[in-house]
Amino acid sequence: MSTYRRITVGDEGGVSLVRFVDKKIVDSGSIEQLGEELNALVTVEKRNMILLNFDGVDFMSSAALNKLITLNNKVKAAAGRLKICGLRAEIKEVFTITRLDRVFDLRKSEADAIEAFKL
Amino acid sequence: MTSVQDHWSYDKLIPSDLDIGHAAIEELMNALGSAAWEGSDLFRIHMAIEEAVVNAIEHGNKRDANKSVHIVFHVGTDKVTMSIKDQGAGFDHQNVADPTEDERVDQPRGRGVMLMRELMSEVHYNELGNHVTLVKFKSPPAEPE
Numbered sequence: 001m002s003t004y005r006r007i008t009v010g011d012e013g014g015v016s017l018v019r020f021v022d023k024k025i026v027d028s029g030s031i032e033q034l035g036e037e038l039n040a041l042v043t044v045e046k047r048n049m050i051l052l053n054f055d056g057v058d059f060m061s062s063a064a065l066n067k068l069i070t071l072n073n074k075v076k077a078a079a080g081r082l083k084i085c086g087l088r089a090e091i092k093e094v095f096t097i098t099r100l101d102r103v104f105d106l107r108k109s110e111a112d113a114i115e116a117f118k119l
Numbered sequence: 120m121t122s123v124q125d126h127w128s129y130d131k132l133i134p135s136d137l138d139i140g141h142a143a144i145e146e147l148m149n150a151l152g153s154a155a156w157e158g159s160d161l162f163r164i165h166m167a168i169e170e171a172v173v174n175a176i177e178h179g180n181k182r183d184a185n186k187s188v189h190i191v192f193h194v195g196t197d198k199v200t201m202s203i204k205d206q207g208a209g210f211d212h213q214n215v216a217d218p219t220e221d222e223r224v225d226q227p228r229g230r231g232v233m234l235m236r237e238l239m240s241e242v243h244y245n246e247l248g249n250h251v252t253l254v255k256f257k258s259p260p261a262e263p264e
Binding site for chain 1: 159162173219231234237238
């Protein structure tokens with residue numbers, strides 16, 4: 001298991017449960033590190049069932065959003081599934097404006113998302 | 120200069136350094152909080168100004184230490200104006216590719232200009248495209264449920 005600084009990673013019924021350390025994902029150095037850590041989940045640890053739980057995240061810039069898109073593309077290339085839960089309303093609105101709500105599987109709660117992995 | 124309607128103004132020439140840009144944004148966010156801006160308005164302003172400042176430093180000035188960014192903020196009770204001017208070559212702001220089209224929606228870039236336009240009340244560029252002015256009017260209070 002790798003050591004991460006921007007995320008924590010747990011396991012829930014075969015799903016990698018990822019939470020974010022920072023309440024505001026805005027610092028460019030931290031975002032680069034976050035991107036590397038998210039990518040390592042797929043390329044190093046070979047995880048391909050991933051749930052990103054944004055509970056506690058108040059703000060993220062579009063640079064951070066770009067890292068999620070890169071992760072999603074990697075998970076898809078690895079024939080895996082990525083889901084997102086716990087978005088505060090304002091961040092969810094950003095997904096809607098940019099139509100990324102069509103790209104990502106957004107779920108209200110962690111339990112809802114875990115259940116959806118079983119389908 | 121601070122006008123009667125303004126709670127706070129900021130006018131500085133900063134180097135092409137993201138840490139200094141973020142410090143300016145933090146000052147703005149604190150001033151907005153002091154002027155009773157809150158909730159989704161605060162989030163939208165934060166998102167848009169983040170795009171404008173990072174674009175100016177990274178894409179405009181290309182982090183060139185010899186170039187600076189002119190930042191002007193005016194925070195009032197009901198209106199905030201943010202002006203960001205870099206020393207880069209600008210860009211064709213009237214012909215930015217739509218990032219929501221099917222062939223681009225999963226590309227990890229190109230959303231900044233669209234987000235600013237969607238989140239702000241007004242977005243104005245100069246002809247060259249190296250000076251953007253963002254305006255946000257305060258949203259009316261939410262209806263009680």
